[in-house]
Amino acid sequence: MIEPGPVCYRTLAYPNSHHLSTYQAIGGYEVIKDIITNQTPADTIIEAIKASGLVGRGGAAFPSGLKMSFMPKSADTIKYLVCNSDEGEPGTSKDRFILSENPHQLIEGLLIAAYAIGASVVYNYLRGEFDVPYQRMEKALEEAREQGYVGQNIFNSGLTIDIYNVSGAGSYIVGEETAMLESLEGKRAYPRAKPPFPAMSGLYGCPTTINNTETLASLPVIIQQGPSWYKNYHSENSGGTKIFCVSGHVMRPKIMELPLGIPFTELLDKVGGIRDGNRLKAVIPGGSSMKILPAEVMLNIHMDYASLKAAGSAIGTGAVIVLDETCCMVEILTCLMNFYKHESCGQCTPCREGTPWIYRTLIELLNGKSSVAAVESLCRIAGNIEGKTICAFGEAVAWPVTSFLQHFSDEFIYFAEHGHSMVKGRKKS
Numbered sequence: 001m002i003e004p005g006p007v008c009y010r011t012l013a014y015p016n017s018h019h020l021s022t023y024q025a026i027g028g029y030e031v032i033k034d035i036i037t038n039q040t041p042a043d044t045i046i047e048a049i050k051a052s053g054l055v056g057r058g059g060a061a062f063p064s065g066l067k068m069s070f071m072p073k074s075a076d077t078i079k080y081l082v083c084n085s086d087e088g089e090p091g092t093s094k095d096r097f098i099l100s101e102n103p104h105q106l107i108e109g110l111l112i113a114a115y116a117i118g119a120s121v122v123y124n125y126l127r128g129e130f131d132v133p134y135q136r137m138e139k140a141l142e143e144a145r146e147q148g149y150v151g152q153n154i155f156n157s158g159l160t161i162d163i164y165n166v167s168g169a170g171s172y173i174v175g176e177e178t179a180m181l182e183s184l185e186g187k188r189a190y191p192r193a194k195p196p197f198p199a200m201s202g203l204y205g206c207p208t209t210i211n212n213t214e215t216l217a218s219l220p221v222i223i224q225q226g227p228s229w230y231k232n233y234h235s236e237n238s239g240g241t242k243i244f245c246v247s248g249h250v251m252r253p254k255i256m257e258l259p260l261g262i263p264f265t266e267l268l269d270k271v272g273g274i275r276d277g278n279r280l281k282a283v284i285p286g287g288s289s290m291k292i293l294p295a296e297v298m299l300n301i302h303m304d305y306a307s308l309k310a311a312g313s314a315i316g317t318g319a320v321i322v323l324d325e326t327c328c329m330v331e332i333l334t335c336l337m338n339f340y341k342h343e344s345c346g347q348c349t350p351c352r353e354g355t356p357w358i359y360r361t362l363i364e365l366l367n368g369k370s371s372v373a374a375v376e377s378l379c380r381i382a383g384n385i386e387g388k389t390i391c392a393f394g395e396a397v398a399w400p401v402t403s404f405l406q407h408f409s410d411e412f413i414y415f416a417e418h419g420h421s422m423v424k425g426r427k428k429s
């Protein structure tokens with residue numbers, strides 16, 4: 001289930017949320033029209049984005065205005081903006097509803113960002129499995145072109161900003177920003193070594209900014225309402241809103257755009273609490289690659305960047321995966337590693353060899369053919385992946401392993417010693 005929200009999901013409150021007329025009725029495209037008509041200096045827009053406290057919603061939480069300011073000011077080379085609509089992180093399904101339900105706001109956000117960084121070409125790279133979102137984006141772009149909002153001479157200003165949708169081919173790694181650039185260039189999606197960073201040498205070697213869909217779709221409202229409205233949306237300096245995708249063992253899994261800083265217990269109430277009256281055991285608070293936190297920590301957490309970082313995890317993509325007391329942590333980690341061993345691109349040896357090694361070790365454990373020494377080796381293998389790969393996929397593998405073992409090592413050791421789970425009713429060997 002999905003609920004309307006104040007920023008990226010605001011058209012959802014209306015019938016035909018994706019129609020141009022719906023967006024226009026709430027002031028759609030007025031922000032970019034004002035910017036272009038008044039020739040607002042690019043720096044003014046970038047400063048407003050900095051002041052809003054917006055950080056990237058794609059997982060890494062990099063300050064969005066600061067990233068824009070890295071783009072060279074000179075006009076002697078073509079510059080690109082890339083919108084990351086790959087949305088591959090397990091548990092995450094927020095961007096797809098921006099694409100399918102509020103495509104015109106994303107287009108306006110793309111125009112604002114492109115104007116601010118001086119980009120004349122924008123690629124919106126959509127996850128290959130996104131069928132309806134792709135169709136809706138195509139239709140919305142067609143309408144925006146017809147209105148003179150996109151393409152040559154937009155708003156009769158002489159300015160050109162072209163936008164293209166690109167459909168991926170179903171890989172997780174292509175969501176990594178430099179892998180996405182490789183894919184856009186028609187090559188295999190292998191992440192690039194950095195530096196150089198994309199602002200210096202990105203798509204086709206030209207200055208490029210890459211941002212997540214939710215980040216870019218937030219811009220029209222941030223500029224319309226003002227940075228301090230956004231930054232203080234719920235509580236002072238909280239830094240705006242976030243789409244949370246609450247899944248797992250809750251009564252009513254839901255996707256909601258809420259103020260950052262909302263207590264986790266309130267989030268849980270909004271989804272009807274834990275299923276079947278069970279007790280909460282743990283939460284992966286930001287998509288499957290973020291560190292798991294036990295119930296006692298989560299029940300006292302506010303859902304904002306600083307609080308989750310202080311607790312040893314992160315907001316990531318905002319995918320909140322809730323696990324109840326019936327879960328066997330050995331099974332859950334094995335399931336996650338099955339995904340990561342399949343998605344490793346194979347470019348870096350520690351990840352290519354280490355990820356299936358972790359998976360095999362866990363399978364042996366699940367089959368009752370393991371030892372405490374093998375359990376202890378898991379963190380060692382993860383430690384030899386973390387920080388030793390070209391991209392952060394290495395961390396996405398290592399963080400679940402180390403955090404599951406940090407908080408639930410007793411379950412792994414019990415499994416090794418007894419050949420079955422210590423959780424009542426779970427797998428026997």
Ligand SMILES: Cc1cc2nc3c(=O)[nH]c(=O)nc-3n(C[C@H](O)[C@H](O)[C@H](O)COP(=O)(O)O)c2cc1C
Pocket residue numbers: 055056057058059060061062064084085086087088089172173174175176177178210211212213215216391392393396
């Ligand atoms: C393995 C991997 C997968 C990623 N997948 C996505 C994704 O699906 N969508 C996304 O926006 N960012 C993804 N990222 C993060 C991007 O590399 C990048 O940080 C982000 O698109 C920047 O946008 P933002 O600053 O607006 O968050 C991924 C990173 C890694 C390492």
